[in-house]
Amino acid sequence: MDLLFRPAHELHRLLRRREVGARELAEAFLARLDAVEDKVKAFVTVTRKLALEQAAAIEVRLARGEELSPLAGLPLALKDNLCTRGLRTTCSSRMLAEWVPPYSATVVERLAEAGMVLVGKTNMDEFAMGSSTENSAFFPTRNPWDLERVPGGSSGGSAAAVAAGEVVYALGSDTGGSIRQPASFCGVVGLKPTYGLVSRYGLVAFASSLDQIGPLTRDVTDCALVLQAIAGHDPRDSTSAPVPVPDYVAALGDGRLAGLKIGVPKEYFPPGIEPGVRQAVERALGYLEEAGARCEETSLPHTPYALPAYYLVAPAEASSNLARYDGVQYGYRTEAEDLRQMYRRTRRLGFGAEVKRRIMLGTYALSAGYYDAYYLKALKVRRLIKEDFDRAFGRFAVLVTPTSPTVAFRLGEKIADPLAMYLSDLFTIPVNMAGLPGLSVPCGFSNGLPVGLQIIGPPFSEALLLRVGYAVEQAAGCAGRWPALEVGSDG
Amino acid sequence: MVIISREEVEHVAWLARLELTEEEKEAYTHQLNAILDFMQQLNELDTTNVEPMAHVLPLVNVLREDEVKPGLPHEEALAGAPDQDRGQFRVPKIV
Numbered sequence: 001m002d003l004l005f006r007p008a009h010e011l012h013r014l015l016r017r018r019e020v021g022a023r024e025l026a027e028a029f030l031a032r033l034d035a036v037e038d039k040v041k042a043f044v045t046v047t048r049k050l051a052l053e054q055a056a057a058i059e060v061r062l063a064r065g066e067e068l069s070p071l072a073g074l075p076l077a078l079k080d081n082l083c084t085r086g087l088r089t090t091c092s093s094r095m096l097a098e099w100v101p102p103y104s105a106t107v108v109e110r111l112a113e114a115g116m117v118l119v120g121k122t123n124m125d126e127f128a129m130g131s132s133t134e135n136s137a138f139f140p141t142r143n144p145w146d147l148e149r150v151p152g153g154s155s156g157g158s159a160a161a162v163a164a165g166e167v168v169y170a171l172g173s174d175t176g177g178s179i180r181q182p183a184s185f186c187g188v189v190g191l192k193p194t195y196g197l198v199s200r201y202g203l204v205a206f207a208s209s210l211d212q213i214g215p216l217t218r219d220v221t222d223c224a225l226v227l228q229a230i231a232g233h234d235p236r237d238s239t240s241a242p243v244p245v246p247d248y249v250a251a252l253g254d255g256r257l258a259g260l261k262i263g264v265p266k267e268y269f270p271p272g273i274e275p276g277v278r279q280a281v282e283r284a285l286g287y288l289e290e291a292g293a294r295c296e297e298t299s300l301p302h303t304p305y306a307l308p309a310y311y312l313v314a315p316a317e318a319s320s321n322l323a324r325y326d327g328v329q330y331g332y333r334t335e336a337e338d339l340r341q342m343y344r345r346t347r348r349l350g351f352g353a354e355v356k357r358r359i360m361l362g363t364y365a366l367s368a369g370y371y372d373a374y375y376l377k378a379l380k381v382r383r384l385i386k387e388d389f390d391r392a393f394g395r396f397a398v399l400v401t402p403t404s405p406t407v408a409f410r411l412g413e414k415i416a417d418p419l420a421m422y423l424s425d426l427f428t429i430p431v432n433m434a435g436l437p438g439l440s441v442p443c444g445f446s447n448g449l450p451v452g453l454q455i456i457g458p459p460f461s462e463a464l465l466l467r468v469g470y471a472v473e474q475a476a477g478c479a480g481r482w483p484a485l486e487v488g489s490d491g
Numbered sequence: 492m493v494i495i496s497r498e499e500v501e502h503v504a505w506l507a508r509l510e511l512t513e514e515e516k517e518a519y520t521h522q523l524n525a526i527l528d529f530m531q532q533l534n535e536l537d538t539t540n541v542e543p544m545a546h547v548l549p550l551v552n553v554l555r556e557d558e559v560k561p562g563l564p565h566e567e568a569l570a571g572a573p574d575q576d577r578g579q580f581r582v583p584k585i586v
């Protein structure tokens with residue numbers, strides 16, 4: 001039976017009916033990983049032994065006739081900035097290359113309770129700073145649709161692992177688009193939840209007022225299932241929102257969106273957008289109308305200012321968060337004759353170019369004499385961006401945009417030009433700045449490469465976003481189309 | 492337009508406790524100028540009466556009962572340390 005590329009909800013049914021065993025499932029995905037991982041390079045650490053042990057535990061529960069939770073026994077991957085007790089967590093940085101956390105992230109504990117089978121930890125841009133996974137200190141990950149192209153980033157390893165059939169689903173983190181942009185580039189579903197819906201406890205901090213953990217999945221139904229498992233208040237994260245968690249799967253509906261008012265902000269269709277992306281998104285607007293929704297052009301006038309404001313706010317927070325990497329309590333250290341020299345040399349050799357660039361930018365924006373002109377200015381603009389969205393949600397239930405202005409670009413294409421790389425997140429950044437949920441759903445192809453549609457809603461409207469995403473998925477017919485990834489008979 | 496000079500780059504690197512090579516000083520001076528030049532567009536916006544927004548959630552002073560609970564055991568807290576001695580982190584001489 002071909003098990004790869006089936007969504008979680010189908011595999012769960014097969015497990016429950018005993019048509020497939022948990023061990024058979026884990027072995028099938030590990031065999032797939034063996035066959036394609038040399039090409040894709042999605043994983044920093046593969047946890048083969050752990051996956052088989054966890055699968056064996058599920059077998060025991062199945063044999064006892066226990067009810068399994070919807071994700072039990074389904075092989076998954078975790079982005080390598082999610083702490084896993086006893087298992088190294090590197091953030092794809094030399095600084096943490098050997099670091100073994102003494103505790104697990106709340107999301108990891110929740111998935112463990114749900115019957116997790118962990119295949120490994122995925123590659124990322126170092127400390128989640130980047131849009132291509134080329135900023136990994138270890139190696140770049142490749143896009144399964146075209147191995148000469150990037151998978152996006154920073155959760156590129158998680159997106160590529162799902163697209164390549166190495167796992168059923170994965171978790172990533174999103175500070176300015178790091179789940180949605182790679183989901184778009186790799187043709188998978190990716191959700192950045194509302195700020196505060198998912199606990200950040202055990203997520204290695206990048207920019208604490210923007211970071212959120214979220215799912216990367218094969219379809220929208222799986223996205224609802226994974227969100228269900230990880231969402232909800234956590235006393236260990238003081239920014240975790242004390243809100244009730246609805247039944248996301250029940251909210252998916254039947255693909256009909258009768259009377260739903262959808263705004264299409266014109267600022268997300270600038271002249272520079274790739275024609276194939278524009279066409280795929282316009283087709284998706286047609287699907288939404290056919291489903292009964294009414295799409296209308298609108299404006300979020302401060303959109304162009306989100307990117308410059310973000311690249312002050314996020315680096316400022318990062319420069320503060322990353323001050324902890326000083327070679328004393330954990331992580332990498334370079335010996336030196338005195339303490340200050342040790343700090344400076346450790347940080348020079350432990351961090352890569354992009355991380356240092358952002359620490360410099362953030363330190364500058366926060367330094368005496370520049371704080372008001374840069375950091376404070378950016379925080380004021382952040383409010384204007386949020387108010388644009390508030391006004392739009394007075395008239396529309398959701399907004400739809402392209403997830404990224406282009407499809408996956410070539411390895412090396414933007415690595416020498418930081419500003420060009422930053423522009424890749426033009427459409428995803430405003431959502432983080434306003435703390436809103438954003439869902440990327442595959443909506444078509446441009447020159448054989450996947451295009452993502454971004455659906456943005458008011459705070460805690462994930463159930464509605466998933467319902468709209470489900471309607472797009474039903475109409476677009478992209479689900480079930482996966483990269484060929486030619487695998488030779490020699491494996 | 493020069494927004495940040497090479498001397499300022501060196502000063503910021505000092506504040507951030509980053510040692511930079513000569514090539515990095517050169518590269519960051521060039522790149523940070525390009526990035527900060529891009530940021531200047533924020534000045535097109537009049538934000539005189541706009542309240543800065545550091546955080547999106549209206550959460551303030553999240554409190555809990557002050558109860559004694561088990562914390563991270565000493566050995567585990569030290570387990571990741573590059574250098575340790577008699578239950579403490581060891582660092583190079585400070586003065």
